Amino acid sequence: MIAPNIASRIHTGFAITVAVLLAIGGLVWIWGISPAPFWAAATALMLAVATVESLRALLRHRAGVDLLALLTMAGAIALEQYLAGAVIAFMFASGRSLEEYASGRARRELSALLERSPRVAHLCDDSGVKDVATGAVTVGDRLLVKPGEAVPVDGLLLSGAAQLDESVVTGESQPRQCTRGEQLLSGTINAGGPLELQALKTEAESTYAGIVQMVEEAQAGKAAFTRLADRYALLFIPAALTVAGVAWLYSGDPVRALAVLVVATPCPLILAAPVAMISAISRAARRGILIKNGDALEQLADVENMLFDKTGTLTTGRAQLVSIETKPPFLPEELLRLAVSLDQVSQHSTAQSLVIEAQRRNLETSLPQQVQEEPGEGLRGQVEGHELVVGSLNLVLEGKEPDSWARDRLQQMAMRGLSGVFVGIDGHLAGVLLLADQIRLETPRALRELHRAGIRRTVMLSGDRQDVAETVALSLGFDSVLAERSPADKVAAVETECRRASTAMVGDGINDAPALAAADVGIAMGARGASASAEAADVVLLVDRLDRLPEGLLIARRGRHIALQSVLVGMGLSGVAMLFAAFGFLPPVAGALLQEAIDVAVILNALRALQPLPEHLAGSTLPAEVADQLRRQHDELQPILDRIEATAHALDTSSPAESRDKLRSLAILIRDQLLPHEREDEEKLYPMLADKMHGFDPLGAMSHTHREIFRLARRFEQLTAELVDEGPNEFQRRELRGLLLSLVAIVRLHFAQEEELYFTLSDTQ
Structure with a gap:
């Protein structure tokens, strides 16, 4: 198979050759010399090209949409219409060249992926930094990526932070901030300072190699609409031959038949359909x-x-912490901090998720000592003088039967579809970190x-x-x-x-x-x-x-629509021109020029598939940094929600005095930290967001949720203020538990709704 750039040069060479022969013929005709040899040579050259391409199509059991061009040029030579033949040959050659140009433009986004394939890696070892071929990198190698360079293989970030431009791989326009322990994709560009990573895959197994392979398959694939063009050709070619034959029969002039074939040359089928489909594929590639x-x-x-x-x-496919269940006297934040101190030395995906969560909460971790990993079970080690075990319940209990607290948590995990990381401290079960795969x-x-x-x-x-x-x-x-x-x-x-x-x-x-x-x-x-x-x-x-999926669907449907539109309009115009030619109003040379105009029109129409889809969002968007800041505020409030939930569950096991103290402390926390955030959202953020959205009071439902949060918080504060020194009685326990669980549920739901809204309005779209 001829490479696209070579094919483009060949077709351009044919077009130039035919143009030169056509021009020379015109000059010698002005000087009184017969131009027939030059025009006939131009026609014969492209007749040979059309013959070869038609035979190839027939060998692949296709109709061969070049067949009419072949018959037209052969007829021009047979009827000694050399000028018409040369013009047709030039139109055929220039049309081929134009197709290759349009296809090359459409393939540009796909080719850009291939051209940016990383080829060199900077390997760090005891002797320093040396350059090696990317294919020589092995799993575990320590690599340096300089500013502006592509990440050579998939790896684990060892530097404290990094800024990655993933636009080439994913289509994301905004650089992504990464922290230590995150996985980096090969092919992404280092948009910050030098960074170090540990190779997790070889070049052949890495992300970019897979993308390159898929891109090569995409470039090698034949546009399906070409098959549809062949199906149209099965109808169009016999119709054109019939009109040409009838025109010859009734007029007795074979030149009329030639004129019909000239304007019937199905360039919209040959050119427009594949260009539109390739353009749509290219547009989709630009969007990842x-x-x-x-x-x-x-x-x-x-x-x-x-x-x-x-x-x-x-x-997301990655476990995320949704709740922390503890046994007295351990607090949720302290349990997470100790567990992460041990987990930070593990490369397990769950351990890394917990480490990232602790970083989001700004927890101070300690370096563990004497760490031992039990494959498939978890970790043992010492943290701040405590013997710590993090992992499965069986590992923490060391084969002992679980107590009622542990059985309740196992049942809770099964009912809610959660996984859990149990934590043991100094030989006792201290709590469990509940995890879920987040939507x-x-x-x-x-x-x-x-x-x-x-x-x-x-x-x-x-x-x-x-x-x-x-x-x-x-x-x-x-x-x-x-x-x-x-x-x-x-x-x-x-x-x-x-x-x-x-x-x-x-x-x-x-x-x-x-x-x-x-x-x-x-x-x-x-x-x-x-x-x-x-x-x-x-x-x-x-x-x-x-959310790129509906965009891809719309791009595909628009690409097919434009291709079909180009084919039908082009064939319709050719059909009208055929009638004019059949009645003698359109000679072969004029018909060839008209057909070229039709070709240019339908190809330009096909290139519309390269254009972006109309925006579906409001014209004014939320800056990405503002959306990130709003989400970080929610992250900072997650410990309060964990504490509310833990306090509600602990009301049955804590003494009345302990419950009283926890409830009063929680009431202060809700009043001083949670409610001010919700009030600020209502009074400052929502009016700003409403200006970026359509309709009357678009955030009315969200404001109603704020009012419900305020009501529940107020009711909790009233019940807590009514507690006597002895603590809550049984009725008050039930009332407070239901109130706290309702509050935490509605706040978590409200956070999720707001984050979806921030994501939708963010200019990272």
Whole structure:
């Protein structure tokens, strides 16, 4: 297969050669010399090219949309219409050159990914820093990445902080701030100072290598709309030959038949459809959506149903701390601080999630001593003179039977679909850190956008228990949920949906690969590197955000619409011109010039697929730094919510005096820290956000939630003030517990709603 740049040069060379022969013929004609040899040579050259291309198409069992061009140039030579033949040859050659130029422009975004592939890594060892080929890097190597350079392989950030430009890989325009312990993707650009990382993968296994492979597949794939062009050619070519034959039969002039064939040359089929499809693929790539070929783009445009795997697709795929349960006398913040002090030496993903959470809460950690890791179970070590165990309940209890407190927590974890990290201090079970795979901020909005874009049915697939999966599905607004499904069950579900309508499957992870392959369109969340799912998929989201999916769907549908529009309009104009030529109003030379004008028009129309989609957000957006600051404020208030929840659960086990002191202390904390934040949001933030949104009082419902938070907090303060010195009685315990749990639930929900709003309005979109 000829490389695109070489093919472009060849077609440009043909166009220049034909133009030179055409010009020389014109000059010698002015001097009174016969121009026939020069014009005939130009026609014969492109006749040979058209013959070769038509034979190749026939060998691939395609109709060969160059067939009419071949017949036209052959007819011009046979009828000694050399000028018309030379003009047709020039139009054919220049059209080919124009197609290659347009295709090259459309491929630009895909080619940019290939050109930025990291080739050199700076290896740090005992002898200093030396340059090695990226392919020579092994797992565990310590690497230096200089400012402005690409990260050579996927690695763990060893420096305290880094700023990464991920636009080439993910399409994100804003640099991302990373902290020590985060994983960096290969191909991203170091936008800050020098950084160090530890290689987690080799070059072949890293993110960028997988992207390059998928891009090469995308460039090698033939646009499916070319097949559609061939199908149109099966109808158009016989119709054109029929009109030409009838014109010849009734007029007795074969030149009329030639004129009909000249304007019937199906350049809109040959040029416009592939250019529009490649342009759409290029536009999607610029937004971090890799559509592997035109066939995938056309199928994506037809999708009506979408199935989603839950873990890693609808959720972040990373455990996040949602609650801290402690046994007296341990406090939630202290338990987390000690646990993270031990976990910071572990590379386990859960341990790293807890470390990041502690950093967000600005907790001061200590260096652990005598750390021992139990594979698959957890860690042991000494922290600040305490014997600490962090991991499974079995590891903490050392084989002993769990008490009622531990059994209650295990039941709570099972009912809520949570995982837990148990913490033991000095031989006693001190508490548990409850973790959950959090719903992506953009997931609810992405699902709403998909329905607005025309998706009729959304289904969530999950291996979770039915009750847990149904809770998630209902909160997100899915039309249906299929829980407790194995990989084989997911394949069966996809096949069932495919029989109903054109279906896409969206997944992340190796276990999703069979389902992705079974769907009409497989869509993989591929931001974390090349995997079996990305290889099995037709579409890969290079940016780890689900809201790019509706955008990709709209790009595909617009690309197909523009391609079809270009084909039909171009063929319609050619059809009208054929009638004029059949009645003798359009000679061959004029027809060739008219056909070239039609070609240019439809190709320019096809290039519209390169343009960005219309903005769906308000014109004025929320600066990214403001949105980040607002989310950080929520992070700073999370310990208060943990304390509210822990106090509510501890009312049954604490003495009345202890409960009294905890409740009064909590009332002060709520009054001095939580409520001022909510008042500031209501009085200052919401008026600013309302100006960026449409409609009357767009934040009215959010303000109502504020009022409910104020009411619950006020009621709690009143009940706490009524407590006698002996502490709460049984009735007061029940009332206070219900009040606190209601308060923490509504505040957590309110935070989630606000963060989704900040994300939607943020200019990082």
